[in-house]
Amino acid sequence: MNQDWRGVVIRRLLLLIAGCLLVGLISGEYAWSLVVGLGAYLGWTLAQLLRLHNWLKHHQTDQPPPDGYGLWGEVFDSIYHLQRRDQRVRGRLQAVIDRVQESTAALRDAVVMLDSDGNLEWWNRAAETLLGLKTPQDSGQPVTNLVRHPRFKDYFELPAHPEPLELISPVNDRMHLQFHITQYGNGEHLMLVRDITRMHQLEQMRKDFIANVSHELRTPLTVISGYLETLLDNVDDVNPRWLRALQQMQQQGGRMQNLLNDLLLLAKLEATDYPSDNQPVSVDLLLLSIKGDAQALSNDRHRITLEADNSVRLKGSEAELRSAFSNLVFNAVKYTPDNGEIRVRWWADEHGAHLSVQDSGIGIDAKHLPRLTERFYRVDSSRASNTGGTGLGLAIVKHVLLRHRARLDISSVMGKGSTFTCHFAPAQVVRR
Template sequence: MLSSNPWPAALARLLFGGAFFLLAGLVTGHLLASLLLGAASLLVYNGIQLYRLEYWLRRTRKQAPPGAEGVWGDVFEGLNRQQQRHRLRRRRLAMLLRRFRESANALPDGAIVLNEYGEMQWWNQIAARYLPLNWPQDQGQRIANLVRHPDFAAYLVRADWSEPVKIPAPQDSDRTLEIRMVPYGNDQQLLLARDVSQVHRLETMRRDFVGNISHELRTPLTVLRGMSEQMAEMALPEADALERPLGLMEQQIERMSRLVDDLLMLSRLETEAPEAEHMALDMSDLLSGVADEARTLSDGRHAITLTVDEALTIRGDRDELRSAFSNLLTNAIKYTEPGGRIDVRWFEAAGVACLAIADTGRGIAPQHLPRLTERFYRVDSGRSTRDGGTGLGLAIVKHVLSRHNARLEVNSEPGVGSTFSCIFPDPVREAQPASRADDRGA
């Protein structure tokens, strides 16, 4: 056991030994020789102890340390205790590492540990099955050199880990992998690869079904519309009795036509890749047209204002954005009581472009906000049915904004109103007048 402080005893022994050799020199008359003999004895003793320490550290560290007195004994014992703690720590770390690898191998997803340079340090068995990896030959290789799909390469270059990327498995094109990067530690990343083949096939089947059935519904709807119009124009004795049923038929045919158009729009947004390059849009002209359409739809029941920063624009698809903005304004009109106000603003804030559509309508309860962009989700199904809504407007808005690297934010308070904001992260400034306000009412 280590003493609290071995140096007082060591100094006492040193002084005692020095006094002994000094006295011996005085008695014998050879003071210098006696002192040199004492110094040599001390040097030899320390050399022997140093040799024993080096030998023990070099060859026999797993054995008990050599015995010694004084400071050297405490040094041997201290080093022995440190080595025991170090061996215990290594065993614990090895056990934790073994458990981590066993846990990682039990995961249903592939996992690859990457360092700050994208070099692979370790991966589990599922990752080796999904990707062309061989242990240990590929250890230290960059993941970008082994997985060469262009979408994955673009994902690495973009370095935006908020969303995953889907690619076909390199060894099996029928398998679809969803890859996500999870940063952790000191500039390290964990790559997770999940097999989403079944989900991808179901999603593809759903999109194909929606697209095909929407196309197929157009023909019978056209026939029904023609027959309804023809019957309405025929001078029959039963014309008065048929007026209401024919009106309801025409109303439902119109609603079905809008539903088919929205389904086709959603199908196109989901299946067609966005254009790589877009021209800068004239947002003043685009928003003025959308606002004029909204005023026509409102028919004087609401005060609709438009404020546009004419020097601010974005790059995008004009038709898609017009559809999204029109959907938002149409919803604002439907859910704002007559006499209410709708303000449309196009402005820049904190380095992003924003289209904010604020109304003084009934507002939306907080529990409905997370689900607003789901297909066919309705806050008030009865009101939506009466207004002829399809339940797909906000889903279309979400897809259009996603294709423009933008997002939708909704702030609403029941009884006060709602604000729907389209946030575009890459605005463009042009040399135009600063802003223009259009305060015309409907």
Template sequence: MPYNWTNELWRILASLVLALLIGWMVGQITLALLLVITVWFASYFIRLVRLDRWLRFDRKQEPPHSTGLWGETFTGIYRLQQRARKRNKRLIKTLNRFRETTAALPDGVVLLREEGEIEWWNAEATRLLQLKYPQDVGLRLANLLRHPAMAAFWQDDAQDEPITINSPYNDAIRISLRRVEYGNNQTLVIIRDVTLIEQLQQMRRDFVANISHELRTPLTVLSGYLESLVEDETVDQQLHHTLEVMQQQTRRMQQLTEDLMLLSRFEHSREPGEKVVVNVPQMLSRLKEQARILGGEREHTILLEADPTLYLWGEPRELDSIFTNLVVNAVNYTPGSGAIRIRWHEDDTGAHFEVNDTGIGIAPRHIPRLTERFYRVDVDRSRHSGGSGLGLAIVKHAMQRNRGSLRIDSEVGQGSTFICDFPPELVRHPDEQGRGTRDEGRGGKTAS
């Protein structure tokens, strides 16, 4: 049962009363009170000394034996120490498990303090970054990884965007870095060796490019012979129909080959070709007529709203590929009598190309994967419409090469909207002095 501090007060009062009684009996009340107080102070001082020695030298031993309130104090401190030891053991075990877990990860992990100084790292980070303990503890990771891409890596809005750079100690190793904010302004940097992945991707791109190039010549020859046979009036009617189907499928294979070669070129080279000022309104006007012909008997309502004074600084063929793929997709996936709206406009954030249709729409789960090559929401419908699954992949890479971005908004049964955003620095106007313009209708260049 805990000792009540009022008991200690009663003991003091009882001692004082006893001192007064004895002092009155011997005629020395003051001396008796002084003696009792001195004894109490001496007792308290001795206990304080014992407490101090125990806390400094013998904390792991049992507390000094004492009675009364002091005994309760010793016991209470000892219990607090025991609980603190158990809590520290649990924390140490948790920390050891964390370190063992991170050490076993195939990715490198670096813990950074609030100001970006290195606090801890695992074995894989040692291999990839050649970090040394304890020399590198407290150093800023930004000073060890000097690369142009690292400036954007440390920006707040780039937290979810990993970057890929060469290892600072081995150019043959490619590493991917990603930031994760946690705790009190602390940062976790995850480092992954992506050398093999990039090599496999490069092999895949080379394979696709080589196969596409090798298929181009035989398909051209085959197409030429089929065209001659289709135009031959002496060919039997039934055979003529078969030849037309073969010619149609050959053209489809040629288009697929051209798309693969174009996509391969985009992936191999991140920089676009020769840039000029492109007359986008004129390009879209021609594209609108092509879309009307492509729609055929479906009789789509095609609306074009284009700012006639809004041009763009870019590579004409790549921009034409972007606009054409989006408009053709809208035509292919919009039922008869549907509406397709094409907009080309400008605001404070730059220029925007927007294609809105009243087609079948796309479920939300498919939208993040639409720009993957050969990805199709509905395989049967894509085959029926002649889609290859490469159009949006080409749009994505072409937009990246022209410093733009693609946004997709769609709902099943309500249609889709594809928006291409171009930064303000690419915007041009025909009345600007010293700018070249390109007439896409004639293919020539003029100076405004």
């Protein structure tokens, strides 16, 4: 109530009291005149309150408040103006919501809104096509009940989702989907689902091409390497001028054979998502064997130490883990100068199991770190040729770790060495 209406109310009360006193002067009953007059005013005020209460309790959305006069007319008018303003605001908000829903409905990607418990709240039409969601019976259902895949359940329960997840569509086995979950608000989730069938087909064509070419090249390369070996075994019958050429041809043939073997191994790793021979592996014994091979490769030029917890085993393929771990250790030997130190450590904590390979080598520039696991990526092509590498070692490590639900962290300082750390999820760890 503003200052003007406060004055009006006081004047009206004074007029009412004056009128009551005048009636009392005429009738000689001052007290009863005041009681009757003030009682009538109080009754009128209560009647207006009851009208307001009844309207608040039973009014429809757009129904205006009741008419009134005086102070209560001002109150009802103020309520009416607030009501109209709220209706305009709601109209604008609803228009924005309608536009957002129309735009998301037109998307070819599925958009699904989930509450903090993972229950479905809203989705667009693409979600019905890609995920088979049905309106309205699926509303309020847990998303893990509708996308029934163990990998999706594990992915959804992660505290963060920096990388997307690729799965087959629950409604079409020939459709491949990419899931990406973002958290917002008070723990709510926004799930975006894309159809990547075409990309998957192109990727599969690439894999098949590499695998087929590698297989086709293997036979002629074996024949060439066999004849070269035969010629070098009978070096006395070969013109001396051809000896150096034959030796270089054999060396390059060996490098090509290693390259084909790595390509075939990568093709094999990409063929399935999880190792078929998933058994507990004694990592401490595996690393002890790799340490012996590394010492032979080093020829006592480095100090190699091993610290491994023998109570921690790992579920997975021993052959694949040997390939990944030996790649890391052998790289440390190749790129560490003489008299350098290489430390291999295997341990476990509440976050899972970890393997670190630390060297005191030449180090790697920070700009190269994000691309080290790419196929054929070279930090220094001359260095790679000197060490005889194929450029596929870290790509093999990456794929083996992905198949074992693990990730690779790389840290390096130029001139001080590098550290390669493999982090395995707790679900992969087996305690003795």
